[in-house]
Amino acid sequence: MSGERADAARNRLAVLRATEELLAQSGPELFSLDQVAARAGVGKGTVFRRFGNRSGLFQALLAERAARLAEAVASPGTELGPGAPPRRRLLGFLDELSDLAGRNVALFTAHERVCAQDRYADPTYVRWHRHLTGLLIELLPPGTDPEFAAHALLALFDGDLVRHVVEAGGVDRLRRSVRGYAETLLRA
Amino acid sequence: MSGERADAARNRLAVLRATEELLAQSGPELFSLDQVAARAGVGKGTVFRRFGNRSGLFQALLAERAARLAEAVASPGTELGPGAPPRRRLLGFLDELSDLAGRNVALFTAHERVCAQDRYADPTYVRWHRHLTGLLIELLPPGTDPEFAAHALLALFDGDLVRHVVEAGGVDRLRRSVRGYAETLLRA
DNA sequence: ATCAAAGCGGACCGATGGTCCGGATCTCGG
DNA sequence: CCGAGATCCGGACCATCGGTCCGCTTTGAT
Numbered sequence: 001m002s003g004e005r006a007d008a009a010r011n012r013l014a015v016l017r018a019t020e021e022l023l024a025q026s027g028p029e030l031f032s033l034d035q036v037a038a039r040a041g042v043g044k045g046t047v048f049r050r051f052g053n054r055s056g057l058f059q060a061l062l063a064e065r066a067a068r069l070a071e072a073v074a075s076p077g078t079e080l081g082p083g084a085p086p087r088r089r090l091l092g093f094l095d096e097l098s099d100l101a102g103r104n105v106a107l108f109t110a111h112e113r114v115c116a117q118d119r120y121a122d123p124t125y126v127r128w129h130r131h132l133t134g135l136l137i138e139l140l141p142p143g144t145d146p147e148f149a150a151h152a153l154l155a156l157f158d159g160d161l162v163r164h165v166v167e168a169g170g171v172d173r174l175r176r177s178v179r180g181y182a183e184t185l186l187r188a
Numbered sequence: 189m190s191g192e193r194a195d196a197a198r199n200r201l202a203v204l205r206a207t208e209e210l211l212a213q214s215g216p217e218l219f220s221l222d223q224v225a226a227r228a229g230v231g232k233g234t235v236f237r238r239f240g241n242r243s244g245l246f247q248a249l250l251a252e253r254a255a256r257l258a259e260a261v262a263s264p265g266t267e268l269g270p271g272a273p274p275r276r277r278l279l280g281f282l283d284e285l286s287d288l289a290g291r292n293v294a295l296f297t298a299h300e301r302v303c304a305q306d307r308y309a310d311p312t313y314v315r316w317h318r319h320l321t322g323l324l325i326e327l328l329p330p331g332t333d334p335e336f337a338a339h340a341l342l343a344l345f346d347g348d349l350v351r352h353v354v355e356a357g358g359v360d361r362l363r364r365s366v367r368g369y370a371e372t373l374l375r376a
Numbered sequence: 377a378t379c380a381a382a383g384c385g386g387a388c389c390g391a392t393g394g395t396c397c398g399g400a401t402c403t404c405g406g
Numbered sequence: 407c408c409g410a411g412a413t414c415c416g417g418a419c420c421a422t423c424g425g426t427c428c429g430c431t432t433t434g435a436t
Contacts, residue, residue, distance in 0.1 A: 005382060005433060032423055043385025048425060113301070119348050144372045148353065148365040155343035160307050165336065177336040184332045188375040193402060193413060220392055231416025236394060 012050050014040040019061055020107075028110030028159070033057070058111040059122055065104055066124050069096050073131055090135045091182060094153070097128070098178045101157045102171030109159025128154060141188050153182065200238050202228040207249055208295075216298030216347070221245070246299040247310055253292055254312050257284050261319055278323045279370060282341070285316070286366045289345045290359030297347025316342060329376050341370065 004012075018040035022031045033054060037044045051057040073093060075081045080092045101108050115122050120129075132150035140146055156178055165174045192200075206228035210219045221242060225232040239245040261281060263269045268280045289296050303310050308317075320338035328334055344366055353362045 007432065008383065011384085033425090034423075037385085044424090045385050045426080046383080049383075054424070120352060140372060141375070144368050145365050149369055149372070151349050151352075152340070152344055152369055155346055155349065156340055158343055158346070161339050161343065164308055164339075177333050180332050181337055181340055184328060184337070184376045185373050187329075188372045195402070196414065199415085221394090222392075225416085232394085233396080233416055234414080237414080242393070 008050070011040070011042050011046055014042060015047055015050060015057070016061055016064065019057060023104075023106040023110060028106045029113060055114045058107065058114050059124070061107060062104075062111050062122075063124050065100065065107065069093075069100060070124075070127060072096070086135045086138045087186060090132070090139060090186070091179060093131065093135075094156075094178050094182050095175055097157055098175040099171060101159075101162045102166050102174045105159060105163045105166060108157060108162060112159055125154070139186055144188075149185075153185075156181065196238075199228070199230050199234055202230060203235055203238060203245070204249055204252065207245060211292075211294040211298060216294045217301060243302045246295065246302050247312070249295060250292075250299050250310075251312050253288065253295065257281075257288060258315060260284070274323045274326045275374060278320070278327060278374070279367060281319065281323075282344075282366050282370050283363055285345055286363040287359060289347075289350045290354050290362050293347060293351045293354060296345060296350060300347050313342070327374055332376075337373075341373075344369065 015036060018036050022036060022039060033047050034044055036057075037047045040047070047057070051060055072078055072080045073089075076083050078084070080089055080096070084092075111122075112119060115125075119125055129147075129150050132153055133146050136146040136149050136153075140149060162174060165177055203224060206224050210224060210227060221235050222232055224245075225235045228235070235245065239248055260266055260268045261277075264271050266272070268277055268284070272280075299310075300307060303313075307313055317335075317338050320341055321334050324334040324337050324341075328337060350362060353365060
């Protein structure tokens, strides 16, 4: 009585992997779910049954990629986890996010383009936002809205901006720009 | 030998007005260019001939809406124009942008969703970015990348974020949040 | 081996962005 | 006022895509 049949699990992985490949070689939005299905060797219906719609597919992929980061942020004792000084936690988190975004530009773009109707409902985004808000409450001068600032910081990882910066100077450049900006903001 | 035939000009205005109306009553992306054409009382071909594609239509509309702001920013002697102290120019510009965005949420959303492939090529965006970069060079501590910071500030006007904030607290709330955030950033 | 439940897949649908060209409309010289 | 030619119009047409549906297959527990 396992939750998922073996063929279902196999197909879900195949679809996710096919999506990654297409994201890597074509841009975001430049391929249809038909192509995903074909590449995964399954029918189109399967893709939709597993992920609901295009949006769900990218959400699932992003969640998978973000899992390690989520874990690092939540586990006490680590450099990013609870207990570490907030400033370090925040800057470290942004570093990790820069990495993640820089290495998954197409995914970030596709995700936000497709979740656009309410990005604020996406579980991954919500988790990140909550995390940042919590840290910013302690770090920003009173009078600055920490929730808004958290959105503002997450907006740094807008797919197009990331692509723009990464094309010019690679992931390193992105990380440095983000960090420099955040440090300026925290200098207040 | 006027540049544009009378009927052409009439139709272009009709299309722009129809687009505004549909943006106001439906959300962004929720209507087709067929509907725009129907509402404007023209054929679909006319819409495409005048604006090239969906993207061009929203760019044109945004440019029209942004014209007054562009003028204010460029004319010397005014509060936002050259000659005024940079800090005041920047904060004032952001105030105006908050107003513009708050009153045209749907347009902002539609515009960015559709120009996503290269927002950085849109003339209006480029103009705003250049303006901000110029001011930030004088206002930010050295070591902070002003171009990146300008993108970051413009990202505050992401359609979804604007909608989110405006729904919660109206345009006033947006203006206050943006201003508070910017002041914190400049406190460095 | 059996059988019910779960899953599969590709034909199908409606809508949409964008194209195209025959015909209507405007402009302007005469 | 008129006519000719350039300009523009409009809606039929096309390809594509997201999403649905249902008859058939696979799975796995008994």
